[in-house]
Amino acid sequence: MADALRRNNVKVIGDPGRPVVMFAHGFGCSQEAWSLVALRFESDHCVVLFDHVGAGGSDSSAYDRSKYDSLDGYATDVLEILEALDVTDVVFVGHSVSAMIGVLAANRDPSRFRGLVLVGPSPRYTDEDGYEGGFRREDIDAMLDALDANYLGWSQATAPVIMGRPDRPELGQRLTDSFCSIDPEIARHFARVTFLSDNRTDLPLVCVPTLVLQCREDAIAGESVGRYVHAAIRTSRFALLDATGHVPNLSAPDEVADQILAFVA
Amino acid sequence: MADALRRNNVKVIGDPGRPVVMFAHGFGCSQEAWSLVALRFESDHCVVLFDHVGAGGSDSSAYDRSKYDSLDGYATDVLEILEALDVTDVVFVGHSVSAMIGVLAANRDPSRFRGLVLVGPSPRYTDEDGYEGGFRREDIDAMLDALDANYLGWSQATAPVIMGRPDRPELGQRLTDSFCSIDPEIARHFARVTFLSDNRTDLPLVCVPTLVLQCREDAIAGESVGRYVHAAIRTSRFALLDATGHVPNLSAPDEVADQILAFVA
Numbered sequence: 001m002a003d004a005l006r007r008n009n010v011k012v013i014g015d016p017g018r019p020v021v022m023f024a025h026g027f028g029c030s031q032e033a034w035s036l037v038a039l040r041f042e043s044d045h046c047v048v049l050f051d052h053v054g055a056g057g058s059d060s061s062a063y064d065r066s067k068y069d070s071l072d073g074y075a076t077d078v079l080e081i082l083e084a085l086d087v088t089d090v091v092f093v094g095h096s097v098s099a100m101i102g103v104l105a106a107n108r109d110p111s112r113f114r115g116l117v118l119v120g121p122s123p124r125y126t127d128e129d130g131y132e133g134g135f136r137r138e139d140i141d142a143m144l145d146a147l148d149a150n151y152l153g154w155s156q157a158t159a160p161v162i163m164g165r166p167d168r169p170e171l172g173q174r175l176t177d178s179f180c181s182i183d184p185e186i187a188r189h190f191a192r193v194t195f196l197s198d199n200r201t202d203l204p205l206v207c208v209p210t211l212v213l214q215c216r217e218d219a220i221a222g223e224s225v226g227r228y229v230h231a232a233i234r235t236s237r238f239a240l241l242d243a244t245g246h247v248p249n250l251s252a253p254d255e256v257a258d259q260i261l262a263f264v265a
Numbered sequence: 266m267a268d269a270l271r272r273n274n275v276k277v278i279g280d281p282g283r284p285v286v287m288f289a290h291g292f293g294c295s296q297e298a299w300s301l302v303a304l305r306f307e308s309d310h311c312v313v314l315f316d317h318v319g320a321g322g323s324d325s326s327a328y329d330r331s332k333y334d335s336l337d338g339y340a341t342d343v344l345e346i347l348e349a350l351d352v353t354d355v356v357f358v359g360h361s362v363s364a365m366i367g368v369l370a371a372n373r374d375p376s377r378f379r380g381l382v383l384v385g386p387s388p389r390y391t392d393e394d395g396y397e398g399g400f401r402r403e404d405i406d407a408m409l410d411a412l413d414a415n416y417l418g419w420s421q422a423t424a425p426v427i428m429g430r431p432d433r434p435e436l437g438q439r440l441t442d443s444f445c446s447i448d449p450e451i452a453r454h455f456a457r458v459t460f461l462s463d464n465r466t467d468l469p470l471v472c473v474p475t476l477v478l479q480c481r482e483d484a485i486a487g488e489s490v491g492r493y494v495h496a497a498i499r500t501s502r503f504a505l506l507d508a509t510g511h512v513p514n515l516s517a518p519d520e521v522a523d524q525i526l527a528f529v530a
Contacts, residue, residue, distance in 0.1 A: 134509070139432035146434050157434035157441070160425045164484050167404035169411050169422035176422070217482045219429050219509060244399070244484060 026096030030056025036253035054186035164245025203232035291361030295321025301518035429510025468497035
């Protein structure tokens with residue numbers, strides 16, 4: 001099971017006897033995306049960072065299309081990492097698609113989790129009768145087609161939008177670089193799994209304290225989606241950040257850290 | 266005064282005896298940005314399209330730094346075009362910075378205007394005590410510095426964010442191409458004039474019927490800014506579009522055309 005630690009390039013910072021906070025990155029990112037936030041936890045907490053298989057310093061040879069054909073495969077990895085570290089009472093902080101990965105993991109083994117922090121979560125990106133995910137199915141299909149046809153071009157045009165900070169183009173560039181560092185084959189599959197996922201029925205099953213952190217002017221997960229998540233999780237609180245865009249862990253790390261620290265306390 | 270028609274590459278489509286609708290483009294664009302919307306007006310209206318000096322097919326040699334050191338210079342051009350065409354009762358549709366240019370023109374000569382349509386307007390981009398423009402002054406300064414240092418790089422990182430359509434990367438690419446086609450020297454100056462403008466005191470002077478069209482998840486002019494504009498213009502209506510991003514004339518032309526047609530009628 002210690003294989004999980006190597007497979008997911010797990011980094012543990014601080015004494016595991018302290019309160020454990022695990023940070024999980026979103027599509028196109030790696031644990032690097034959490035470094036500025038994690039810094040604020042290193043003196044008083046045990047920080048657990050990792051890369052999803054295919055990202056950052058993970059073992060890409062462990063990428064198994066059938067395992068990762070749904071978000072459940074990623075949730076399995078999270079539980080294996082926690083088991084390998086033998087930690088419980090973990091606060092899991094998940095950005096974007098990792099918010100739903102955390103929901104799935106916490107529902108499978110609530111005993112491991114003290115709480116969830118969902119940053120920019122969306123349980124379903126496509127609209128459906130009575131549900132507004134923000135995207136029409138045909139638009140998601142067109143996006144995935146564009147990604148298939150030219151991953152690097154797609155990344156250059158899309159990562160800055162996801163960042164959503166016209167005033168700080170270097171942030172968009174940083175996210176573009178991160179997108180472009182992923183194996184295109186894996187990125188294509190992970191994008192499909194992410195953007196076609198539907199985890200709405202998993203939300204009411206969450207029984208651990210949960211904090212929903214919502215950004216303004218988020219082109220990926222708009223405010224109504226975040227409020228839907230909050231409404232569907234009985235045990236949740238909702239906080240609207242001042243941060244704009246979809247990646248506040250990079251663009252507003254202090255505001256995100258402040259919110260998580262207050263939740264953990 | 267017919268010089269104005271050549272200087273601003275004015276195109277008139279349809280009989281000037283019909284109701285006149287003039288479309289004005291925003292920063293980094295040209296009259297091309299209105300083509301899909303304008304199509305919907307060509308059978309029943311007289312459509313007036315033009316390029317601000319420095320953009321599209323305009324006469325860039327007419328770019329005069331002192332004239333265009335404020336938005337008033339651009340408002341002068343609008344009034345000169347209307348005078349050259351000898352038209353009145355014009356509905357002026359302005360996107361982004363051209364929304365404020367329309368406000369200035371209509372305040373200087375209300376007799377020319379039947380109404381204003383302000384698409385994604387912002388009277389001031391920077392925050393100030395008691396006013397939330399969406400950007401801190403230091404962030405705008407950093408953006409302008411990045412633009413000065415590398416206009417093409419800045420355009421590639423910023424235009425897609427302004428478009429705000431992660432599901433349609435080709436739209437972000439189209440806006441990037443448009444940004445990159447502008448003379449960098451003129452773009453630098455126009456960006457400075459645009460992003461450091463403050464036209465809040467001009468809004469209460471508007472006396473013609475006005476429609477404010479606001480997008481969702483707009484990284485440049487957020488909903489609270491659009492609502493500020495609506496609150497400050499007595500004669501205005503406010504409509505929240507389904508469209509996301511800052512350039513609905515390109516990303517949701519039919520929704521924009523429907524709104525303008527209903528307003529004109």
